[in-house]
Amino acid sequence: MRKDVRILLVGEPKVGKTSLIMSLVSEEFPQVVPYRAEEITIPADVTPERVPTHIVDYSEAEQTDEQLSSEISKANVICIVYAVNNKKSIEKVTSHWIPLINDNTDKDSRVPVILVGNKSDLVEHSSMETILPVMNQYTEIETCVECSAKNLKNISELFYYAQKAVLHPTGPLYCPEEKQMKPACIKALTRIFKVSDLDNDGILNDNELNFFQRTCFNAPLVSQALEDVKNVVRKNVIDGVCDNGLTLKGFLFLHTLFIQRGRHETTWTVLRRFGYDDDLELHQDYLFPLTLKVPPDCTTELNHNAYLFLQSVFDKHDKDRDCALSPEELKDLFDVFPYMPWGPDVNNTVCTNDEGWITYQGYLSQWTLTTYLDVQRCLEYLGYLGYSIISEQESQAVAITVTRDKKIDLQKKQTQRSVFRCNVFGDSGSGKSGFLQAFLGRNLTRQNTVSEEHMSYYAISTAYVYGQEKYLLLHEVFPDFDVLSDTDLACDIVCLVYDASNPHSFEYCARVFKQYFMDTKMPCMMIAAKSDLQETKQLYALTPLEFCRKHKMPPPQAFTCNTADAPCKDIYTKLTTMAMHPHARLRCMCTCNRCTFCHLQNFINSELVQTVKAKLYTAILSRSLLFQRPSNSSVSQSSFTLFLLFFFAFTHVTQADLKSSTFWLRVSAGATVFAVLGFAMYRVLLKQR
Numbered sequence: 001m002r003k004d005v006r007i008l009l010v011g012e013p014k015v016g017k018t019s020l021i022m023s024l025v026s027e028e029f030p031q032v033v034p035y036r037a038e039e040i041t042i043p044a045d046v047t048p049e050r051v052p053t054h055i056v057d058y059s060e061a062e063q064t065d066e067q068l069s070s071e072i073s074k075a076n077v078i079c080i081v082y083a084v085n086n087k088k089s090i091e092k093v094t095s096h097w098i099p100l101i102n103d104n105t106d107k108d109s110r111v112p113v114i115l116v117g118n119k120s121d122l123v124e125h126s127s128m129e130t131i132l133p134v135m136n137q138y139t140e141i142e143t144c145v146e147c148s149a150k151n152l153k154n155i156s157e158l159f160y161y162a163q164k165a166v167l168h169p170t171g172p173l174y175c176p177e178e179k180q181m182k183p184a185c186i187k188a189l190t191r192i193f194k195v196s197d198l199d200n201d202g203i204l205n206d207n208e209l210n211f212f213q214r215t216c217f218n219a220p221l222v223s224q225a226l227e228d229v230k231n232v233v234r235k236n237v238i239d240g241v242c243d244n245g246l247t248l249k250g251f252l253f254l255h256t257l258f259i260q261r262g263r264h265e266t267t268w269t270v271l272r273r274f275g276y277d278d279d280l281e282l283h284q285d286y287l288f289p290l291t292l293k294v295p296p297d298c299t300t301e302l303n304h305n306a307y308l309f310l311q312s313v314f315d316k317h318d319k320d321r322d323c324a325l326s327p328e329e330l331k332d333l334f335d336v337f338p339y340m341p342w343g344p345d346v347n348n349t350v351c352t353n354d355e356g357w358i359t360y361q362g363y364l365s366q367w368t369l370t371t372y373l374d375v376q377r378c379l380e381y382l383g384y385l386g387y388s389i390i391s392e393q394e395s396q397a398v399a400i401t402v403t404r405d406k407k408i409d410l411q412k413k414q415t416q417r418s419v420f421r422c423n424v425f426g427d428s429g430s431g432k433s434g435f436l437q438a439f440l441g442r443n444l445t446r447q448n449t450v451s452e453e454h455m456s457y458y459a460i461s462t463a464y465v466y467g468q469e470k471y472l473l474l475h476e477v478f479p480d481f482d483v484l485s486d487t488d489l490a491c492d493i494v495c496l497v498y499d500a501s502n503p504h505s506f507e508y509c510a511r512v513f514k515q516y517f518m519d520t521k522m523p524c525m526m527i528a529a530k531s532d533l534q535e536t537k538q539l540y541a542l543t544p545l546e547f548c549r550k551h552k553m554p555p556p557q558a559f560t561c562n563t564a565d566a567p568c569k570d571i572y573t574k575l576t577t578m579a580m581h582p583h584a585r586l587r588c589m590c591t592c593n594r595c596t597f598c599h600l601q602n603f604i605n606s607e608l609v610q611t612v613k614a615k616l617y618t619a620i621l622s623r624s625l626l627f628q629r630p631s632n633s634s635v636s637q638s639s640f641t642l643f644l645l646f647f648f649a650f651t652h653v654t655q656a657d658l659k660s661s662t663f664w665l666r667v668s669a670g671a672t673v674f675a676v677l678g679f680a681m682y683r684v685l686l687k688q689r
Contacts, residue, residue, distance in 0.1 A: 004052040005166045007159065008071050009116075010097060011058075011081035012089040016118040018057055019149035020081065024159060029150045035059045048160055049167050055159070072104040076166040077112045077142075079158070084117040084127040084146060094134055102140075112165040115144040116158055121151045139177075142170055143262075168265040172280050174256075181256055184280040185267075191336045192274045193251050195386035200316040200332075203245035215389055216273045229254065274389060287383040288376055289395035297405045300375040301419050302368060306399035309387055314363055324357040337384045342366065349456040351440050362440075365460045368471050372419050373458075375400060406492075410521070413583045419471040420579035423488055425479070426497035427508035431529030432476045435497055435559065438567035439474055447561065463569070463576040472576045479508065484516055492579035494524040498544070500558070501533035507540050510547060523578045524553055527571070531558035 009017040021037045022030040036059035044052045056071060063071075072078065080097045082089040093115065105111050115135070117127045126146060135141045142165040147154035173185045181189075196212045197204060204212065210220045221229070233240035233250040236257075240250025258266045275286030294300055302310070317333040318325060325333065334340055349369065350362030358366070371378040382388075382396035391399075409415040426432045436459035437447045459474040474495070477488050494517055496509035509526065517524055526548055528535075538544060544556040557574070561567045 004054060005049075005163050006054045006056065006074060006076045007079060007162045008056045008075035008077070009058060009079045009081055010068070010072075010101075011116075012083075012086075012092050013060055015081045015083045015086065015089050016149050017081045018059075020116070020118060020147070020155060020158065021055055021057055023149040023152055024055075024155050027152065029152070036062050042159075047163065049163055051163065051167065053159070053163055068100075069104045072101055072111070075111060077114060077162045079114045079116045079162055081116045081118055082127075083119045085119055085122045090127065090130060094137075098138055098140075110140040110171065112142045112169050112171065113138070113140050114142055114158070114162050114165055117144065117146040118149060120146045120153060121148040136176070139171065164265060168268040169278065170259065170264055172278065173264055173267060174259045179260075181252065181259065185255075186252060188271055188274075188276055188280050189252055189255055189267075190248060192270060193248050194336050195274070195389065198312075198316065198390070200319075203242055203247055204251065205243075205245040209246060215392070216270050232257070274386065275383060282383065286388075286395075287380045289379060289397040291395060292375065292379065292397040292400055292402070294375060294402055295405065297407060299403045299417065299419065300371050300378075301401045301403060301417065302371050302378075302399060303401045305391065306382070306387070307364065309382075309385075309391055309399070310364060310367055313385060314360060318360075322353075323360045324353045324355075325363060326355075326357050330358065336386070337381070341381060344451075344454040345456040348437070348440075348450055348454055349458050349460065351461055361462065365462070365471065368419055369458060369460045369473060371400065372421070372473060410583060413581075415580060418469075419473060420493065420576055421473045421475060421491040422493045422495050422575050422579065423491040424474055424476050424495045424497060425509065425512050426527075426529075427479050427499075427505050429502070430497045430499045430505050430508075431559075431561075432497050434561045435495075435527065435529060436474045436476055438559075438561040439472070439569070439572050441566040441569075442561070443565065443567055444562040461572075463573045465573065465577050465580055470576050470580065472572055472579070489516065491522075492582070493575055494522055495527055495575060496524060497527040497529050498538070499530050500528040500535045501530050503536045503539045506538035506544055506547075510540060510542075513551070518551065521582065523582045524551075525575060525578065526553060526556040528556040528558050530560060530562075532560040532562045 009021065011017050018033050018035070018037045019030060021040060022033065025040060037057040039057075040055045042053040042055070044050050047053050056075070058068060058071065078101055080093050080101075082093055084090075098113065101111065101113065115131055117131070120126075128144065128146070131144050135144060143161055145154055145158045145161055147158050149155065173181060175182050193204070194200075196208055198208055198211075199205075206226060209226060213219065213221045230241050230244070230246065230250075233246065233253055237250050237253045239247055240253055241247065246254075255267045255270075258264060271280065275282045277283045313333065314325070317329050319329060320326070330342070331340075334342070346366055347356055347358065350365040351359050352362055353359055367378070367381075370381065379396050379400070382399055387396040387399055388394065393399075403415075403417045409417070424432050424435060433455065434444065434447060436456075437450070439459045439461055457476040460471060462469050463472045464470070475491070477484075481488070494513075496513060498509045499505035513524060526544055528544065540547070542550065547553075548555050554574075557571050559567075559571055
């Protein structure tokens with residue numbers, strides 16, 4: 001809605017322009033009329049549309065042509081006043097005033113015109129027969145009002161219609177010559193119908209109509225009124241009502257009827273509630289709410305209510321219930337958009353089924369990616385889908401959660417985020433793209449079918465960490481960079497990929513790590529890609545394993561996407577876990593992070609336990625020398641010695657030990673001995689008491 005309305009009154013001298021203004025203000029006919037009334041402002045609280053209104057008078061005796069042109073250009077609506085008892089003033093409407101107004105306004109944005117026939121108290125006949133041909137000739141004329149400043153007849157109505165012509169103009173909605181709505185109006189109302197059709201069956205049932213009525217007019221329709229509306233449509237449109245619901249054809253007919261009967265404010269109320277401006281374009285404030293602010297080092301995610309809304313949109317368009325969107329279903333979903341927002345690269349960014357259709361998981365993943373990378377674009381998309389209207393919220397900004405500063409997460413050693421970014425570095429041909437596509441469940445055979453022009457440098461999907469579903473976003477960084485940008489450095493974990501069969505591949509990863517990440521607390525992981533090929537010694541001063549040990553990184557992880565089935569996703573769970581807990585030194589090479597061994601191993605190798613272990617070792621040794629009784633001392637020392645041996649033996653387990661039956665035999669025997677001696681020690685101490 002406009003912030004204010006500016007009404008300009010023009011016309012020949014002595015037709016009663018000033019008298020009309022003064023009669024409106026004083027509610028009585030003025031005995032003394034000046035040449036020109038001063039500009040009057042009517043407050044918003046006393047106008048029907050609750051908009052401040054400025055009324056401007058024109059006097060040929062006091063103003064120049066330049067001043068008149070200036071006032072015409074500033075006016076939102078112009079009232080051409082003529083005297084119904086003066087034919088010359090009527091003729092001047094078409095011979096002088098309308099051409100003058102058109103010459104001083106843009107052709108693309110004509111100012112609405114109201115014809116005002118004043119002094120109706122002086123004649124018994126109406127001037128409408130003379131004015132109707134003029135109205136049909138000039139489309140910018142909204143209406144004609146006959147009034148009397150002396151009798152106060154239709155004075156308030158005159159300025160109400162003038163205000164209405166600005167706030168609810170007919171021009172953008174309806175073409176009088178063709179007697180039908182304009183294409184832009186039909187397009188906007190079609191989108192509104194599709195958004196309001198919550199089950200996507202092409203019909204607005206009673207529940208949907210009531211929701212629509214309550215959304216736009218804050219009041220539901222009573223049953224009888226609803227039936228009356230349907231009966232009107234049935235009588236005039238063959239396919240307007242189907243299965244006792246309103247079709248798109250019937251919906252458009254109703255609004256055409258509103259406009260033809262002069263109730264176009266009804267259509268404008270609907271349009272503005274769904275975000276449209278006076279040009280029937282979605283308003284920028286509707287698409288991009290100004291309430292959302294994202295501080296530095298914070299990220300943006302969709303909240304639970306937003307995911308529920310997107311799930312309902314997916315279910316609404318997944319007509320065959322196969323948990324995937326076919327190209328036709330996807331096109332239908334985005335039919336409420338002015339353009340197709342997802343290109344072919346999206347199919348290589350998220351999970352798809354065997355036919356290449358975006359799955360439910362892939363659909364939510366793409367929305368998550370858009371929210372993380374470009375939250376303003378996400379707000380725009382949610383606006384097209386009508387999130388704020390369907391969810392009955394002030395704006396779609398409430399669908400976004402701004403996470404807290406990453407520094408606070410590191411200090412508290414916990415995070416509430418659900419999306420984690422992993423930047424993937426590697427030399428050309430190292431297997432970065434294959435690593436990204438494998439995350440989406442695609443082996444090498446399936447990857448070879450992807451067109452090069454449709455390749456994506458992002459991949460996003462879910463990973464479960466300790467039973468929690470998280471999103472991992474992989475971003476492939478181009479290897480031919482001079483200096484890394486802030487975007488490439490801003491991530492939660494770094495993945496360094498080298499080709500295990502190429503002797504020169506690891507050097508690039510080592511150089512990137514030492515140049516950008518060695519002196520940071522950013523968790524990093526080395527990936528030995530193409531592990532199905534013959535491993536070659538890397539031409540570098542240190543082997544990849546020695547390099548990782550030196551810089552306190554996990555050992556290089558072997559990886560290949562050249563598998564018969566979908567590649568293993570354990571490595572991605574490991575990456576997500578490290579991104580979630582960057583403060584912890586995770587050494588578990590099992591990578592599942594779900595088994596008991598993983599939990600114990602991660603706990604034992606944490607910095608806290610390492611510190612406690614050192615202090616415990618010192619305390620136990622010193623305490624073992626303080627036992628007074630020799631018999632008890634020998635038992636106690638033996639128990640504590642075995643405890644230390646068992647404790648430290650278990651904390652230095654390697655990946656190779658896990659596959660050795662001898663290792664597990666030793667563990668079982670050690671645990672048995674420890675339990676027996678512990679029970680004996682308990683009996684000895686019990687006897688002392």
